[in-house]
Amino acid sequence: MTQSKRFFSDNTASVCPEILQAIHEANRDLAVAYGDDPWTKRLDEALGAFFGTQVRAFALATGTAANSLALATLAPPYGAIYCHPEAHIACDECGAPGFFSGGAQLELIEGAHGKLTAEALAARLEAHSVSVHSVQPAVVSISQATELGTAYRPGEVAAICQAAHARGLSVHMDGARFANAVTYLGCHPGDVTWRAGLDVLSFGATKNGALGAEAVVFFNRDRVRDFELRRKRAGHLLSKSRFVSAQLLAYVESGVWRRNAERANALARGLGEAAGTRLLHPVEANEVFVDLGAAGKASLRAAGFEFYDWGSPASGAARLVASWDQDERHAQALRAALAAL
Amino acid sequence: MTQSKRFFSDNTASVCPEILQAIHEANRDLAVAYGDDPWTKRLDEALGAFFGTQVRAFALATGTAANSLALATLAPPYGAIYCHPEAHIACDECGAPGFFSGGAQLELIEGAHGKLTAEALAARLEAHSVSVHSVQPAVVSISQATELGTAYRPGEVAAICQAAHARGLSVHMDGARFANAVTYLGCHPGDVTWRAGLDVLSFGATKNGALGAEAVVFFNRDRVRDFELRRKRAGHLLSKSRFVSAQLLAYVESGVWRRNAERANALARGLGEAAGTRLLHPVEANEVFVDLGAAGKASLRAAGFEFYDWGSPASGAARLVASWDQDERHAQALRAALAAL
């Protein structure tokens, strides 16, 4: 079977064998629906072990659902949610945070390489004159890895959490590529989350080998509040929840989270090295942002490589994403093509 | 492995082999995400063939999402949605129609055996004095099979559609157990849908052998409008959509929809016959509603049978649901136990 030379997105990847196997194993018998099954019941424990602390964890099928439900639990309908202009919640979820929260407003804070800084956050919060006329600062949301393929260091997360907590805001992390970031950082999953003060994480597995499995992980269990009711009324409580929970269990317990992320990161690192000075952002996960120029883009596409323009098609910028299951030869070919540009 | 004697719900059932196989087959390579894959692209055609007409079909992971997104597409935020008091949308979706629509109001219309009648609907619409002060009649939603295990005949659906359309309302069908109803009726899937005038169907596969797969099927393609945007912002556009679409394709193309429904229906019919005069509603799908009395319920439970009370636990009413994969011996045992009461 020939595999296409797609570097569009890690969402194009297949399901890894361990996770498919877990789905099979969860299928042996009847199981109580809506999460009252053995797999779902083990989620808190398994994710707690993964993160090294007690957590409350909820299984979901999509990342937009995870982000939006987390944010709606943290922000009132008249709340303000602070994030980077490139954040997935700001650009790629069709207004989901506003829908789920009942109207909360995004407040964008610029920052280099897709990262929000504690300083910029503190300055913005300082400048926000809070009264009954304004939206009420409620949540900071950061992405790990960021939408530009960079990773927050534990100290950066801690500084953001401190700035946010000092003013009564919660901190949410969109971890659609959490495994890639942690693998790159070489740290413990707890180091960039609860140990740094994080309240809630959208913990993604789908892009890294699952079929469709994300978890909202509450480190601050006081914030769980009405999450389960919000999930249900949004149609995100799966009747056969066991099949999502089983994916998550396999993901954290078998080590595929790290193995898959390592492979994707390594391929991306190789592409980044080949791109050299064309690189727009450090490669700290499995995404590579490059300025190829119009000719460079055309040349790669002529060679069969598929990828997205980044920003306006008129610019030379492009995004190359390596997936856990990317064909080795295609990656090598792309590496060579980049080096040859 | 011993299987539990669970007659709680068809949501407890496992995934049937054909559907699991389809998931495997869809996993062979990278595929473009968010529905731009070969399986999803075939949905309209495959469901069109199944229903015998042109349709627009959208894959979803849950029935609540299917119902609510369909209703939100049909009803404005100040709309009225007419349904039976036992409707899933009224009782079991935690207010999802109000959430997705931005405030639409449910208007309940009583009817025997879980069915809304065209006469009662017409009378209610006649009595509703529409002005700027009232919610605006927008949609009628009926369930097939109903929440009390009965099935609308084609003529009944047609009469409801006629009464609704005559006043400018759309008609939606919650078909979480659509296969069970059609199998019972012995009719073509088109007979109780578009041939009867239906606008939109929530077509369920999850309860009848899928892992998690529902489709919203628009027979009236003028009504599709902004469905895709609403789906996305509700977090219901799956990144790896192919795995839901592949389930739906296998479901309608392999014939498992009918085979699974026939088996569940037959088991339920047997239970209904054994229940005799204890039966509260005709058995026209895979659900059996019986008045067991407190003693009867206790006796069955003592024998290891698991099922839900129906209504107040103080009453003697119970619901017994047969699943496509129910253990034959358990069903026979329950049948015998019912007969012995």
Added chain:
Amino acid sequence: MTQSKRFFSDNTASVCPEILQAIHEANRDLAVAYGDDPWTKRLDEALGAFFGTQVRAFALATGTAANSLALATLAPPYGAIYCHPEAHIACDECGAPGFFSGGAQLELIEGAHGKLTAEALAARLEAHSVSVHSVQPAVVSISQATELGTAYRPGEVAAICQAAHARGLSVHMDGARFANAVTYLGCHPGDVTWRAGLDVLSFGATKNGALGAEAVVFFNRDRVRDFELRRKRAGHLLSKSRFVSAQLLAYVESGVWRRNAERANALARGLGEAAGTRLLHPVEANEVFVDLGAAGKASLRAAGFEFYDWGSPASGAARLVASWDQDERHAQALRAALAAL
């Protein structure tokens, strides 16, 4: 000046001189906007004195805003609000409770003469199987006077509050015609509100002589929560709040609330006596519901009397509303015409 023979609604009435005078007096100088003015600052104290207890009170321009903001403060977006099928919030506010709350669901409970009973409420709450799948019982809303012109006795309100509080629900009263009910009952305003356990009242003045002035009065001040933020983001915080607050102060402090209600009630009572056996509900406020028959309605209209059909125009039912400023001769003429039918 000739006055029209309108018995449509007390919303057609004019503003009484004392209230217009209060608006003039509030206009003497600049005053800080958005409620930080001397009149608004006195609201809590003045309404507290009126009700005989400490309150938090908020001025608003419309009754729909008062009801909906009160309900949205009391009910979560997945909450259930229990009310009579004839309630203004269910029939005449275009779905406002669903809008303001973000999706809360109305649950209707029948009762004679527009009244919900504690027994029916308790039975409904008992029957509601609460789980993550259902809306969550949150609020009971009753109207005083009811939409059928009857008045809850203090003991009836107390029983409803007791039944609600026993299950953790709040109680709201739509008091658009509160003055008419209290005047009829001959009790203290506190007797049918906080002394009976009421949490929140929409206290209307507009129908009874104000220009546009309603107050949401929280007897249970723990429930105020985010009311002010919800009011602001709904566009209901008036920049020149003093002019609404001044109306409310004049309304409760000058005694016009009682004088105006007494006059309207007396006129209605007279109409009710003339209607005799045609009366459909007891006359306990300023509304009269009569079965005039088609001929009766036509005959009154031919004589120049204007009023609304009640329910279907095909029925003989009609609603006659007496306003505080109704022309005495018109009321006598209508009385005579009713007696002559």
Added chain:
Amino acid sequence: MTQSKRFFSDNTASVCPEILQAIHEANRDLAVAYGDDPWTKRLDEALGAFFGTQVRAFALATGTAANSLALATLAPPYGAIYCHPEAHIACDECGAPGFFSGGAQLELIEGAHGKLTAEALAARLEAHSVSVHSVQPAVVSISQATELGTAYRPGEVAAICQAAHARGLSVHMDGARFANAVTYLGCHPGDVTWRAGLDVLSFGATKNGALGAEAVVFFNRDRVRDFELRRKRAGHLLSKSRFVSAQLLAYVESGVWRRNAERANALARGLGEAAGTRLLHPVEANEVFVDLGAAGKASLRAAGFEFYDWGSPASGAARLVASWDQDERHAQALRAALAAL
């Protein structure tokens, strides 16, 4: 009577005699409620005459309601609304646009002196990659006068409308200080609205002498759609609508709109001249933005002048607003004090 030296806001101003007189005149008799009265029925005609074209106009009590209802009529719940970061809808309405629209997202575009430019708008729209993943560009909202006291020229409005319409967006104008801008520009009200292509205007009267009266004016009558239903369910349809409509009629027909704006503008112009180089923005309406320095602010306040800091209290920036009824001596005193700094 001594008047306070308040330069906080034109919302602190009183009601001008002509408008109070109009309220009196509207109070002579019963009038049909909810807008079916002679004053409201004349609104379209009177505002049409004022603007010199056919319009549909709706009376409201607050500017936030006018803006939000207009925007919610123009933008779908997944829409994007483009505005300046200083826009009232972004900073001072507690998230109202998100609430009324059901989740629409604000997109902020910087521009000098509070103005959005057609070039910046076009560039942003060009850069926005529209797909099912993103919010859908729907409306541009500009303020006239802007929140920084400047006025858009007819050509600037026309260029913005052209850029918006070219991409299918509507254009809304927040005209809370519309009279001040038009008076400054010396143009016809139509010149900066429909003649420049504007679709919808929030036409404010409250800040300029009314008690509480704003109109949403649709120049593009195709956009009216469901405005009336949205207004009702938001609690913004006043039962005694005649009293708001009568204010609007008096405002445009008696010429007070211009007389009041001219006086406020003249006072502000005088303050601006006195401020000299401390001026932060041109004075093109009735607001004056000055950098007074900490000492300057303290000195003015010590002299009894009241005004708001602009931005952080730590900065030296302040906003001085002149109202139509500002005491001449206070304005002269402030002028002298500014000149003396």
